[in-house]
Amino acid sequence: MKSNRVLLSILGWVIGFIIFFPILWMVMASLKTEIEAVATPPSFFFIPTLENYFVVQNRSDYLNYAWNSIVISVFATLLAILIAVPASYSFAFRPTKRTKFKLVWILSTKMMPPVGVLIPMYLFYKNMGLLDTHLGLILIYTLMNLPIVIWVLYTYFKDIPQEILEAAQMECDDLLKIFLYILLPLSKSAIFSTSLLSIVLIWNESFWSLNLTAFEAAPLTAFISSYSSPEGLFWAKLSAASTLAILPIMFLGWVTQKQMVKGLTLGAVK
Amino acid sequence: MGSINLVGVSKSFGDVLVIPSVDLEVNEGEFVVFVGPSGSGKSTLLRLIAGLEEVSKGRIEFNGQDMTNLAPAKRGLAMVFQSYALYPHMSVRENIGFPLKMAGMPKSEIAAKVQEAAKILNLSEYLERKPRQLSGGQRQRVAIGRAIVRQPKAFLFDEPLSNLDAALRINMRLEIMELHQQLKTTMIYVTHDQVEAMTMADKIVVLDHGNIEQVGSPLDLYRAPDNLFVAGFIGAPKMNFLTGGEASRHNATTIGVRPEHVQISKSSGLWTGKVGVSEHLGSDTFLHVNVEGQQAPLTVRTDGEVQLNYGETIYLSPEEDKVHKFDNNGKAIR
Numbered sequence: 001m002k003s004n005r006v007l008l009s010i011l012g013w014v015i016g017f018i019i020f021f022p023i024l025w026m027v028m029a030s031l032k033t034e035i036e037a038v039a040t041p042p043s044f045f046f047i048p049t050l051e052n053y054f055v056v057q058n059r060s061d062y063l064n065y066a067w068n069s070i071v072i073s074v075f076a077t078l079l080a081i082l083i084a085v086p087a088s089y090s091f092a093f094r095p096t097k098r099t100k101f102k103l104v105w106i107l108s109t110k111m112m113p114p115v116g117v118l119i120p121m122y123l124f125y126k127n128m129g130l131l132d133t134h135l136g137l138i139l140i141y142t143l144m145n146l147p148i149v150i151w152v153l154y155t156y157f158k159d160i161p162q163e164i165l166e167a168a169q170m171e172c173d174d175l176l177k178i179f180l181y182i183l184l185p186l187s188k189s190a191i192f193s194t195s196l197l198s199i200v201l202i203w204n205e206s207f208w209s210l211n212l213t214a215f216e217a218a219p220l221t222a223f224i225s226s227y228s229s230p231e232g233l234f235w236a237k238l239s240a241a242s243t244l245a246i247l248p249i250m251f252l253g254w255v256t257q258k259q260m261v262k263g264l265t266l267g268a269v270k
Numbered sequence: 271m272g273s274i275n276l277v278g279v280s281k282s283f284g285d286v287l288v289i290p291s292v293d294l295e296v297n298e299g300e301f302v303v304f305v306g307p308s309g310s311g312k313s314t315l316l317r318l319i320a321g322l323e324e325v326s327k328g329r330i331e332f333n334g335q336d337m338t339n340l341a342p343a344k345r346g347l348a349m350v351f352q353s354y355a356l357y358p359h360m361s362v363r364e365n366i367g368f369p370l371k372m373a374g375m376p377k378s379e380i381a382a383k384v385q386e387a388a389k390i391l392n393l394s395e396y397l398e399r400k401p402r403q404l405s406g407g408q409r410q411r412v413a414i415g416r417a418i419v420r421q422p423k424a425f426l427f428d429e430p431l432s433n434l435d436a437a438l439r440i441n442m443r444l445e446i447m448e449l450h451q452q453l454k455t456t457m458i459y460v461t462h463d464q465v466e467a468m469t470m471a472d473k474i475v476v477l478d479h480g481n482i483e484q485v486g487s488p489l490d491l492y493r494a495p496d497n498l499f500v501a502g503f504i505g506a507p508k509m510n511f512l513t514g515g516e517a518s519r520h521n522a523t524t525i526g527v528r529p530e531h532v533q534i535s536k537s538s539g540l541w542t543g544k545v546g547v548s549e550h551l552g553s554d555t556f557l558h559v560n561v562e563g564q565q566a567p568l569t570v571r572t573d574g575e576v577q578l579n580y581g582e583t584i585y586l587s588p589e590e591d592k593v594h595k596f597d598n599n600g601k602a603i604r
Contacts, residue, residue, distance in 0.1 A: 097284075161353060161355065163351045163352075163353050163355035164355045164356075164357060164358075166322050166342075166349075166351070166355065167349065167351060167355035167356075167357075167416075168357075168368075169322065169341075169342050169343065170320060170321075170322075170342045170343060170347065170348065170349045171343060171348075171368060171369035171372055171416075171420070172343055172368075172369070172372035173341050173343035173344055174372070177372060181368070181372075182357060185359045186357075186358065186359060
C-alpha cells in the first residue's frame, strides 16, 4: 500500500513536470540571449538576462495589449454570464420537451471549426465597422463561450433542489427577487468559477483575435504573434512576449486555483 | 382563514392523465389528510392547490373565489415540503423571516414575528444557526416556522415527516396536531402513512390512481369503507379478505374482516387454521394463520400474552356484525 502511494506521487510529479515543462522552457528561453536560445544542444545553465523584456517593451506597447485583453475577456465574460444565467435557469427549472435538443444544438455550434465562418464573419465585421474594435471581439467571444457557460451553469442549477425554489415561489411573487435572494447566493461560487473559466478561454484565444484585430483592439495573443514576423523568429523575444502575455492569467489562476478546479468539475463530482 | 373548493379539477402531464376529475370540499379550520399509495396523485393534488402545478381542467376556489390561475405566492397559502426546502445560505432567523421580508414588512415587525414563531416552536436558541447545523426535527420546525409567520389562510404539508426517524415522527405528529389546535387554521396534509392519516385527520381523503376513493372521518372510513381499496388501505394490520364459499355464505364476492375482529379458540370455531408466524408487540400479538381453503394467511390481532406454537391448530370466528361485504366490482354492500 505504502509503496503504491510513493509510486503514485512520483507519477504525479512526473506528469505535473511534463505539463509544466513548456512553460518552464519558455521562461528559461526568455532569459537567454537569442544565440543561446536557439543553441543545439540546448543550454540548461546560462547567465539570465532581462534584456529581452526591455526590447519587447520598447518595441511594442505591452500595456496596450494587456489592457485590451483584460477589457475584452472581462466584458465578454460578463455579457456571456448575463445571457447564460437566465438561459440556464429556464433550461434547468422550466424544461420543455425540446430542452435537451436545444442544449445539444447549442453545444453543437462549438463543434464547427471557426475557420469555416471566417470569411462571412470577416466581411460582416468589415461592413459593420467592427474590425479591430473592442466591441467586435467582445461580441465574438461572448458567442464563442456562451455554449460552455450555459452548460456549466445548467449542470449546476440542475443540482439545486427544485423544492427550494418552489418554497420561494410560495413566498414571493417576484422572480427577480427570488433570483437575487435565493438563486444568486446559492450559485455565486458556480458563477464565479464559470467566469474564471471563460476569462481564461478568452485570454488564450488567438484565431479570432488575430483575424479580426490589428492594433487598436489587439489582445496579448496578437502581441505574441507579432514576434513571429517576416523578419524571422526571435525565440528569446518571442518567449519573453509569451511569458508577459500569460503572466496575468497565470497569477489569476494561481490565486483562484480552488474555485477553478471546482468550476471545471462542476456536476462531475457529487 | 379559508375554505377550499375543488370543482372538477383534472391534471394531465402531456398525454398522461394523472388526476381524471376531482371534486372536494375542505371546510375552514379543518385538518384534512390526503392519503394513498405512491402514484395516487395526492402530492399532485396538493401542488395544484398550492399553484405549483397548473390545473388542466376545472376550478379551485378559495372562500368561493376562483383562484385557479393565481400565482402561488398570491394564494396566501404556506407549504411545508418533505425535504424542508430551507434556504441553505440563510440562518434560521432569515429563513423564518424571508416570507415577511418579501412581503415588504418593516424590520422591527419581522424580528418580533420571528421571535414569536421561534418561541412556539422551541427554536429561540438556534436562530443564528444555518440549516446544516440543525437536526432533522429542528429543520422541520424551521420549515413550519416559515409557514406560521405568514399567517396563511391554509397550511399545506407535503409528506413533512417522511425524512424523520420513527420516534421523532411521532413527536412531530403531535406537535403539528397541537399547532392545529392553537391556530385553528385549515391544514391539508399529504401522507402515504395511514397511521398518520388516522391519528391526525378531521377528514381523510383516500386517493388511488388520481381518483378519490372515499372521503370521511377516520372512524367512518374504518367502520364503513366504501370499497376494497379503502378497506385494505385504512387500518393496521390490513383487513383480511376472503373469497369463495365463505364470501357467498354472506351473498358477497369478497368479505373482509379486520384482524381485531377475529376471535381465536383452541377448541372450536368457524374456520380451522394452522398458526404461522406470530409477531409479539408486547401489548398485542399478531398471528398469521393459514386457514383451510384460503390462499393468503389471515392476520389475527390478539392478546399480548398469547403463546401459540408454530404449526399449532386453532379455530377462528369472525364477529359477524363486523364483517364487511363487497360485490364483484369491489364496492361495499350495505
